[in-house]
Amino acid sequence: MTTRRGFLAGLVAAGALPTSGWADAGAPDYLAAALFPDGSYRLAGLRASGDMVFDLPLPGRGHAAAAHPSRPEAVAFARRPGRFALVIDCRTGQPIATLDAPEGRHFYGHGVFSRDGRMLFTTENDYDAGQGMIGLWDATRGYARIGEMFSGGVGPHDMVLMPDGETLAVANGGIETHPETGRAQLNLPFMAPNLTYMELDGGIEEQVTPPPGLHRNSIRHLALRGDGLLGFTMQWQGDVTTHPPLLGLHRRGSDPVFLAAPEVQQARLQGYAGSVAFSDDGSRIGFTAPRGGVLHLFDVASHAFATAHEIADVCGLGAGPSGFFFTAGTGLTGRLGRGRPAGVAQAGCQWDNHLVPVA
């Protein structure tokens, strides 16, 4: 049994040290949005023990969040095509600032801070142009909007800061949407997802595109290992009767590698992968597939499929003590070590989409 201290030591080794600032907010290990039984959408702070250390109201359905690297501040993003993001002081539960998407933009639901916490980056849609953008916000001046840059593609979704602290990795899903047509996908025949590495000023350093047969595999979510290995999950928009890989690994300067389970298990995923995470020791990578109600695990070194675990409506996933921590739409939170998944708590809420580590 890994202790909390041991788990934290693991995080330190991975280069992600929680600071005292977050201790003031109950020292959550993760942030997650949820729908509560009273109908309210809230952002919760969770410990790997399953304890909920806070839950703070949101104005609408959330998606992911960004945790400030030192201060106990969280930015909770609306689910796309939302136009709000709320900066919350997690000690008091009070909103500190509101991010309103500028005219002609909406958020995609993900964002990330610069290493020093002075700048916030958000994935956005310039919907009249059908182009992805990264919004820049100054966290030292009340989260003022200070600029934007091209995301390198269409439909940017998840984004991470690379270990060098000077490069962003952006998952450009490739799917064009417009708020006037809801979540309708407007460009499937021509969609071209990519993984874009860019400097913090927007200079594109490297782009990775799936091979031709996989161009309808929308790259959505990312997981980063301390050594810069990037894991990405995809959502298949092509023929539903084929079952392409939904997980990839990429290291800068190399070709991407695509990982799939045997056909029968792969078919169960219904072409849809949710969150992705490396295990605490980085030796395994897992992703959740809420439509299939399964979590797939792979060995990172050999790329081999390890196993599938059935967990109803599972979606949020992060590194946790001795492996992974997960949340599900059923309210369950649990741990996954080397054996079978073990529930640690059953909340009354429905956990939404993502689990964001508090670093």
Next chain:
Amino acid sequence: MMRVFALCLMVLPGVTLAQTPVQRAVDVHILPGFQALAQQTGALKAASAVGCTDLEAPYHQTFDAWMGVSHLRFGPTEVEDRAFAMAFWPDTKGFTPKSLSALIADQDPVVRDPALFAEVSVAARGLFALEFLLYDDRFASGDTYRCGLIRAIAADMDRIADDILADWTLSYGSELTTPGGDSRYRTGDEAAQELFKALSTGLQFTSDTRLGRPLGTFDKPRPNRAEARRSARSLRNVLLSLASLRDLAALLSEGHPGTAAELDAAFDRSIALAERLEDPDFAGVTTPQGRFRVEALKNSIDEIRAITATRLGPQLGVAAGFNSLDGD
């Protein structure tokens, strides 16, 4: 076209009332729909071979037939992007006029070779490319190359319609009706859920895209984004899609009379609103009154969607997980 058509005629007499909703959907909804499409594309191809004037009637008849099946977006229509090659819309970046202009400017000989033309961008093929060539001032003036292009598009559509029909007739129909074994559907529930998904996605497309795109926002209505507005059939497409989706909804709700009645009444309201609209290309969205009426139609379709999701879905065993339905 005749080869496949003959095969279908042999399949149809098997219809009996003891069949499952999925079997009946294949027999009375899907196969007749794709048969009608193949028939109309055949007629369009034949007419274009005679000449490139007076093609409006076969164009409209083909489009009408497409509206009977355009919601059946799984299996045979998704092979080699056949559905997109039949009807590439919406076209947010204007690929169709750009691709057509490029073919015309180059006098690209690809129009003389059906195999090569099948490799041309889906934006320059199908009903919407044809609509530009027949109705848009930039393309509608006749010359020899334009006529060759029209013939190539018509022949390509006929080939695609035949291929879709052949796949449905020869294999996909039985995969859907006899799940398990080699079928990609493990159970009858999975097959019913595929049809349920076609129904709900079809309703969503008509509401969000066919109506949502021209509506735009109150400050910025977008009548130029209406589907097939050049041939003034935007409203007609909404009506025909509703008729076809109603047909499918009735088949899927057969065993659930309460839901069936609710759906029927909701479709009645939508279709009545659409019939009273008298705005064939949704140009009226720029006036408050016209906009209000299109919005009312959209809301009525969203009511059908709500019944479909909350009543029919659970009855067909469609899981309603918080995350599994999120799609993000």
